[in-house]
Amino acid sequence: MSAATTSPGRAGLPARMVRGIAAAPAAPVYLVLVILFLISWVAVGIVGSGQFLTVQNVTSILVRSVALGVVAAGQTIVIIAGSLDLSVAYLVSVTAVMASFIMQGEADRMVLATGVVLFIGVVVGLVNGLIITKLRVNAFIATLGVGLILRGILNASFNNFAGRVPPEYQALGYDGLGPIPYSVVLLVVVVAATWYLLRYTRFGHHLYAVGGSQEVSRLSGVRSDRVVITAHILCSVAAVLTGIFLVSRLRAGAPWVGTDGAYDLESIAAVVLGGTALAGGKGGVLGTLAGVLILAVLDNAFNGLQINAFAKDVIRGVILIAAVALYVARARRAPAR
Amino acid sequence: MSGLTPAAAPQVGQPVTATSGGARLWRSLGGSASILVILVVVLAIVGLLNPRGPEPVYYLSLLKRAAPLAILAAGQLFVLVAGEFDLSVGSIVTAVVVGSAVLTNGDESRTLPVVGLLLAFGIVVGLVNGLLTTKAGVPSFIVTLGMLLIISGGVLLWTAGAPRGSITNNLRLLGRDGLKNVPVIDQLPYAAIVILVVGLAAFVLLHRTNFGHRVFAVGGNARAAALAGANVAVVKTAAFVVSGVSAIIAGILLAGFGGLSNNAGEGYEFQAISACVLGGAVLGGGRGSVVTSIAGALTLVAIFTMLNFLHLPVEVRSAVQGGIIIAAVAYASYRQRTG
Numbered sequence: 001m002s003a004a005t006t007s008p009g010r011a012g013l014p015a016r017m018v019r020g021i022a023a024a025p026a027a028p029v030y031l032v033l034v035i036l037f038l039i040s041w042v043a044v045g046i047v048g049s050g051q052f053l054t055v056q057n058v059t060s061i062l063v064r065s066v067a068l069g070v071v072a073a074g075q076t077i078v079i080i081a082g083s084l085d086l087s088v089a090y091l092v093s094v095t096a097v098m099a100s101f102i103m104q105g106e107a108d109r110m111v112l113a114t115g116v117v118l119f120i121g122v123v124v125g126l127v128n129g130l131i132i133t134k135l136r137v138n139a140f141i142a143t144l145g146v147g148l149i150l151r152g153i154l155n156a157s158f159n160n161f162a163g164r165v166p167p168e169y170q171a172l173g174y175d176g177l178g179p180i181p182y183s184v185v186l187l188v189v190v191v192a193a194t195w196y197l198l199r200y201t202r203f204g205h206h207l208y209a210v211g212g213s214q215e216v217s218r219l220s221g222v223r224s225d226r227v228v229i230t231a232h233i234l235c236s237v238a239a240v241l242t243g244i245f246l247v248s249r250l251r252a253g254a255p256w257v258g259t260d261g262a263y264d265l266e267s268i269a270a271v272v273l274g275g276t277a278l279a280g281g282k283g284g285v286l287g288t289l290a291g292v293l294i295l296a297v298l299d300n301a302f303n304g305l306q307i308n309a310f311a312k313d314v315i316r317g318v319i320l321i322a323a324v325a326l327y328v329a330r331a332r333r334a335p336a337r
Numbered sequence: 338m339s340g341l342t343p344a345a346a347p348q349v350g351q352p353v354t355a356t357s358g359g360a361r362l363w364r365s366l367g368g369s370a371s372i373l374v375i376l377v378v379v380l381a382i383v384g385l386l387n388p389r390g391p392e393p394v395y396y397l398s399l400l401k402r403a404a405p406l407a408i409l410a411a412g413q414l415f416v417l418v419a420g421e422f423d424l425s426v427g428s429i430v431t432a433v434v435v436g437s438a439v440l441t442n443g444d445e446s447r448t449l450p451v452v453g454l455l456l457a458f459g460i461v462v463g464l465v466n467g468l469l470t471t472k473a474g475v476p477s478f479i480v481t482l483g484m485l486l487i488i489s490g491g492v493l494l495w496t497a498g499a500p501r502g503s504i505t506n507n508l509r510l511l512g513r514d515g516l517k518n519v520p521v522i523d524q525l526p527y528a529a530i531v532i533l534v535v536g537l538a539a540f541v542l543l544h545r546t547n548f549g550h551r552v553f554a555v556g557g558n559a560r561a562a563a564l565a566g567a568n569v570a571v572v573k574t575a576a577f578v579v580s581g582v583s584a585i586i587a588g589i590l591l592a593g594f595g596g597l598s599n600n601a602g603e604g605y606e607f608q609a610i611s612a613c614v615l616g617g618a619v620l621g622g623g624r625g626s627v628v629t630s631i632a633g634a635l636t637l638v639a640i641f642t643m644l645n646f647l648h649l650p651v652e653v654r655s656a657v658q659g660g661i662i663i664a665a666v667a668y669a670s671y672r673q674r675t676g
Contacts, residue, residue: 135667148659155655278479313486316483317490321469332474
C-alpha cells in the first residue's frame, strides 16, 4: 500500500489506473466481477442460450450499465463526503420529461433542452446542498424531501409520455464511434473524470476529509459547507446526464423513467457494493463501476439463463448484504488491533 | 407529583413545582410536542372542510386509515432511536397483505395459525436485520435495503407476479370494523383500539423500562452505553424485532381495507420515517417519542385528507410530505442550535 502511494508520477496514466484499482479497498470487487463473469459465461454456455461472450452481448451489458453507472458516479461523490442523495431517481425522471417536452421532436431545440435540464440539475443539487449545510437537515431527510417535492410537481404536471425526442438526439442512445457506443463513451468519460477529481484535485481530497470528519476538516481550514454543496451539485448533474441518456433511448420522456429504474436505491447499492463506506470518507469511483458492472452481468446472466425475473431482486438483495458483510470482515481483520 | 396537589405545596415554591410537573410531562412526550398542536390545527381544518361539518364519525374513519402508518411509526421509532434505519417494513407489510390472502384463501379457520405464522415471520426478519447490523457490522441502511429487495422479490416469486386467494372476513374485521352501539360515536373502530393498545405498549416499553432507556443510551452514544454495561447488539436487535412485529400488525390492519396487490406496502418505510421525524425523532439516534411519532403519523394522514378536500391532485401529496419533513427537521435543528 505504501509502495503505491510513495512512487506515483512516473508510470503512465493507464498503469496508474491499474495500480489504483489494485490498491483500492474495492480490489476484491473486481475479483468478484471477474469470477461472476466467468461463471455466467460457463453457465449461459451450458444451460442457457450460449450467447454470453459475444460482442453484441458484452456491448449490451455495457449499455445497460451506462444509466446506473453515471448516476452512481455522482452518488459516490456525495457518499464519500458523508452525505447521500435519495432525490436522483426523480431528477432522472424530471430530466427525461423536460428534455423531451422542450424538444417536441425539433432537432434545433436540442441544445436548449440540454441546457435547461443541466440548469435544473445544478439548481436541485444546490438546493439539496443548502438544505443540508445551512438548515442542518440530515441528508437522508433533505434529499428524500426534495425527491418527494420533485415527484409531486412532476406527477401533477405530466401523467404520460410528454413531447418527442428528435432522431438526432437518439444518436446518443443508439449510435457510436465504430463498435463503441457513444453511451459507453459517456460512462467512461464520467467515471474517468470522477476518478481524476477524487484522486488528484484539492476538491477531491477535501471530500475525503469532510466525509471522514466534518468537524475536524472544518477546524483544519476546509470550507466543509462548500465541499458538500459542490458534491451535491455534481451528483445532481450526474443524475441529469443519466436522464439525458435514458431519454435518448426512448422516443419520448415519461415521468416513471427514473422511479422504474429505482436509481436512488440502486445507485446507493452500487456504490456500497463497490466498497465505498456509507459513513463517508472512504472509497472510490472505480469500485462503484465494478459494482454497477456486477449488477449488469447478473441481469444479463439471468436473461441468458431465462431465470424468473422476480428472482433477480432476491439475489440482488442477498449479494448486496453479503458483499458489504465481506468488506466489513476484511476491514476488521486488516488493521492491527 | 406534589405540584398537582396545591395543599402539599403551600409556599412560594408552588408555581415552580407546578412548572416542573408540566416540564416532566413535556419531557415524557419527547420535548417536541409542537406536533400535537399542529395535529389539532390540521384536524380542525379537516373538520371545517368536511361538507358535513366536523363529525366524530369522520375522524374515526380517518383514524382507521391512519392506523397502519401509526403502528409502523411506533415500531420504526425504536430502530431510529437506537441509531439505525429499517427500510424493510414496507415490504413486510406487502408480504402480510399478500401472505394472509394466499395462505388463508378465505378459510376462516386458518386465520389464527396464519396470523401466528406472520408474527413469527416479522420476528425472524427483525432478528436477521438486527444480527446482520450488529454482528456482521453491515450498515442497517444496506441490510434493510437488501431485505426489502429480498422480501418484495420473494413475494413476486411466490405469487408469480399475480397474488391470488382472498383475505378472510374475520381477518379483515380488525382493520375495517369496530365495536357497535357505542354511545355518541356509534361505532368504535377496532383500529382505534389497536393504536391505543400498541401505542401504550410501545410507550411503556420505550419510555418506562430499562430496555427502553438502553435503546436511548445506545442510540445516543453506543460506546458510552457499552462501557456502561449495555449489550449494544442485543438492544439494537431487539429494536429491529419490535419494528418487524409492528410491521406485521400494520400489515394486518391494512389488509382489512386495502386491496390485494404486490405493492400494497410500497413507500410505507419512508412515510413511517417521515412520521417519526415529524414527531421530533432524530436520525442518528438518541431522541424520539412514541406519542409524538404516532401524532406525526396521524398528522401526515390528516394533511393528505386535507389536500383531498382542497381538490388538489393526489400527486401534490408527496410534494407536501417532502416540504413538511424538511421544514420540521430544519425547525428542530434551528431550535437545538439557538438553545
